[in-house]
Amino acid sequence: MIDPRSCAVVIIDMQNGFIDDRSPLCIAGASATVPACARVLAAARSNGMAVVHAVRSYAADGSDVEPCRYGVWKQGRPLSQACPAYMNTDEPPSLAPCSDDIVIVKPRFSAFFATDLHDILRRRDIETIVLIGTTTPNCIRSSCYDALSLGYNVAVVEDATSSRNEAVQRANLEDMAFIGAFMLDSYEFADRGLARMPDMRQMHAADMERC
Amino acid sequence: MIDPRSCAVVIIDMQNGFIDDRSPLCIAGASATVPACARVLAAARSNGMAVVHAVRSYAADGSDVEPCRYGVWKQGRPLSQACPAYMNTDEPPSLAPCSDDIVIVKPRFSAFFATDLHDILRRRDIETIVLIGTTTPNCIRSSCYDALSLGYNVAVVEDATSSRNEAVQRANLEDMAFIGAFMLDSYEFADRGLARMPDMRQMHAADMERC
Numbered sequence: 001m002i003d004p005r006s007c008a009v010v011i012i013d014m015q016n017g018f019i020d021d022r023s024p025l026c027i028a029g030a031s032a033t034v035p036a037c038a039r040v041l042a043a044a045r046s047n048g049m050a051v052v053h054a055v056r057s058y059a060a061d062g063s064d065v066e067p068c069r070y071g072v073w074k075q076g077r078p079l080s081q082a083c084p085a086y087m088n089t090d091e092p093p094s095l096a097p098c099s100d101d102i103v104i105v106k107p108r109f110s111a112f113f114a115t116d117l118h119d120i121l122r123r124r125d126i127e128t129i130v131l132i133g134t135t136t137p138n139c140i141r142s143s144c145y146d147a148l149s150l151g152y153n154v155a156v157v158e159d160a161t162s163s164r165n166e167a168v169q170r171a172n173l174e175d176m177a178f179i180g181a182f183m184l185d186s187y188e189f190a191d192r193g194l195a196r197m198p199d200m201r202q203m204h205a206a207d208m209e210r211c
Numbered sequence: 212m213i214d215p216r217s218c219a220v221v222i223i224d225m226q227n228g229f230i231d232d233r234s235p236l237c238i239a240g241a242s243a244t245v246p247a248c249a250r251v252l253a254a255a256r257s258n259g260m261a262v263v264h265a266v267r268s269y270a271a272d273g274s275d276v277e278p279c280r281y282g283v284w285k286q287g288r289p290l291s292q293a294c295p296a297y298m299n300t301d302e303p304p305s306l307a308p309c310s311d312d313i314v315i316v317k318p319r320f321s322a323f324f325a326t327d328l329h330d331i332l333r334r335r336d337i338e339t340i341v342l343i344g345t346t347t348p349n350c351i352r353s354s355c356y357d358a359l360s361l362g363y364n365v366a367v368v369e370d371a372t373s374s375r376n377e378a379v380q381r382a383n384l385e386d387m388a389f390i391g392a393f394m395l396d397s398y399e400f401a402d403r404g405l406a407r408m409p410d411m412r413q414m415h416a417a418d419m420e421r422c
Contacts, residue, residue, distance in 0.1 A: 063419050066359060066360065068411055069390075071411075109359075113360050149277065180278075
């Protein structure tokens with residue numbers, strides 16, 4: 001049984017610049033997941049889980065944008081100080097950080113890439129992370145693989161993640177489940193937390209102690 | 212036009228433990244890609260590109276295996292000194308490193324994760340990496356995203372990569388193309404190198420200089 005105090009929900013990129021359909025970086029499925037994300041955040045807080053917001057913020061001149069994304073980004077300069085409010089860095093009001101939440105700026109896809117997220121989580125003895133936000137193929141998946149590589153248990157709340165279309169969403173959830181991420185939906189998370197989730201981290205450690 | 216001397220082919224995990232169908236970590240499509248991988252390596256060497264082999268090697272007791280993979284891994288202990296030769300760390304003879312090649316041990320999925328690959332490439336002024344090997348959804352894709360995050364141009368040689376089934380292979384190639392990886396096959400690479408590939412790194416840099 002996983003202790004909620006050893007868990008952190010990491011909400012990724014649920015910002016105007018990825019949600020509003022006027023942004024060149026809008027993800028088609030993202031705005032529909034706002035209620036599910038809010039449900040997960042409320043349940044996490046009431047169960048004593050840590051909450052981390054991993055967000056994007058680009059320089060107005062685009063100098064820190066990934067070269068592979070720059071051509072699209074510059075059609076509006078979302079998530080920077082050079083864009084209109086509807087595609088800025090803000091999260092929707094129902095997802096805005098509470099005072100106990102942790103906020104990190106994530107310069108690339110993975111929430112672990114060039115951030116101090118791993119140190120933040122270790123200082124709080126976090127062993128399990130729960131991923132929500134957007135997009136499933138990019139930031140959720142990259143964060144999932146980095147977290148598994150670092151030895152965390154990883155859960156993904158399926159209906160609180162989103163993709164450019166449903167086929168991409170399904171294929172990416174399937175791949176993450178196949179490699180060892182635990183899948184559940186926001187209603188199960190709100191009702192039962194991670195009661196069904198195996199603790200692979202402890203299973204591995206216990207097997208090593210027997211050697 | 213991308214200079215071949217600024218390019219490195221990175222061949223990932225084409226080892227007995229991922230290729231032989233007696234290994235619990237065998238990838239169904241991997242052995243069929245050996246000739247395409249050999250074609251890419253030969254073309255790279257004849258064009259003056261660097262070649263990096265990123266390989267796995269686990270401790271015989273499994274203490275360094277990813278917790279999410281440990282349950283499958285221990286059914287044979289592939290890619291360690293505790294397993295039979297048919298699923299050990301060797302590459303097939305046609306893919307074995309030449310004397311000028313670089314070999315790094317990759318402890319996790321991405322060839323950049325907890326390795327000095329980025330430093331190795333920077334010292335050689337490498338700006339473009341060409342990915343081949345297995346598996347497309349795990350190590351190729353994680354390496355692709357890390358390379359894009361680090362500002363490299365990334366090419367993926369489609370028929371020199373492999374997955375557990377064809378649907379997974381297609382979905383992952385599509386996602387990598389969508390985020391900005393350049394796709395080609397081993398025959399085009401052998402005939403024309405990267406002649407069709409855009410240099411997104413230089414395009415971004417040039418746009419910044421105009422600001």
